[in-house]
Amino acid sequence: MKAGSQRQLASLTPLSLIVAGSIMVISVLLDYGVFLLWPQFLERQWQLQVVSNTVDRGVVPLVGIVFILVGFWAAEQVPTPLVQGITRLPLPMTAFIVASILSLVFLLFVPFHLRNSFVDRSENLKSIQTQAEQLTTQAAQTLETQVEQERARITALLKNEQQLNQAISSGQLSVDQATLLQQFRDNPASLDEYLTQQADTERKNAEETIATQKADAEKRAKEATVKTGIRTALNSLILAVGYAVVGWTGLRNSRNG
Known part of the structure; x- marks a missing residue:
């Protein structure tokens, strides 16, 4: 060259x-x-x-x-x-000043962001709990309506012998269903027992589904706090140290020079 x-x-x-x-x-x-x-x-x-x-x-x-x-x-x-x-x-001195300011900013971000992240997680968990309670209430109301509709349908069939026989002969009712209806007609109290048992099973399934969804939502909320909150705070701390090394060291050497 x-x-x-x-x-x-x-x-x-x-x-x-x-x-x-x-x-x-x-x-x-x-x-x-x-x-x-x-x-x-x-x-x-x-x-x-x-x-x-x-x-x-x-x-x-x-x-x-x-x-x-x-x-x-x-x-x-x-x-x-x-x-x-x-x-x-005077670019070096300006760079040292900017680095020192950013070091302080990123240092202040650490407790500020951690606090906001944990408060946000707490609010999300409360919201998840509230939604789960609302879903449980809605499921109970829906189940109650379905039970009453089923009770009314069965009672109507039992009161109308011709309609019942027609439903059996046309295949709308299976043999097991027909046997149940015959049991309900012979023992009316068994209808309440049957509907109660069915309602308990449906309620248990609904509560298990809601509990699973709630647990998944809570897990995601906690993981988000770790990923976005703690990770960001740690990165901010690392940046604060890096800027401090450059800025404060540079300013000190400039004064000594």
């Missing part, structure tokens, strides 16, 4: 790093600003969403800041007018 090409590449490298890093930082900060254009500070779901989105993109500004600092270090090694002019800009 010719000397001129080497000098051109040496001049372009720090400039490219600084430009790329600046774009990464500015673009994400603009995104953070967009999150706050239509704030709903009192809405917990909005708070959870904003923190999650902010943390998900939190590593991009950190990489951008590192690019800027590496670019300035590389610029100091290149004695060209353009690159030396770049080094006069």
Whole structure:
């Protein structure tokens, strides 16, 4: 490679790093600003969403800041007018300040997001419990209506001998059903016992189905808290440490320098 090409590449490298890093930082900060254009500070779901989105993109500004600092270090090694002019800009100090601010923000996100996640889980579990109780009540009411309809149908058949015989002869009733009806006619009390037994079986099946659905919903709510709440909080803590190392160390060294 010719000397001129080497000098051109040496001049372009720090400039490219600084430009790329600046774009990464500015673009994400603009995104953070967009999150706050239509704030709903009192809405917990909005708070959870904003923190999650902010943390998900939190590593991009950190990489951008590192690019800027590496670019300035590389610029100091290149004695060209353009690159030396770049080094006069206060970008490193600005990067250290931005990193320190973001470190504090991500650190505050940890308890804030954990609290919101567990409160949200608690509310979801209460909602699941309420829905299960409503479904149980609805199932009981529906079952009661069905029992009364079945009682009325059987009673009507028992009172109408011709209709009963016609239902048996036409195959609408099986042999077992016909035997039951004969039992009900001979012993009217057995009808109540039969309907009670059938209702208990249906009620038990409905309660088991509702309990299974409730358990599944509660499991999903708890898993969501771990995945979205604890994971986001841990990532936020890691980002806070990373920004602190870059920002606070840089500011301390600048003061000492």
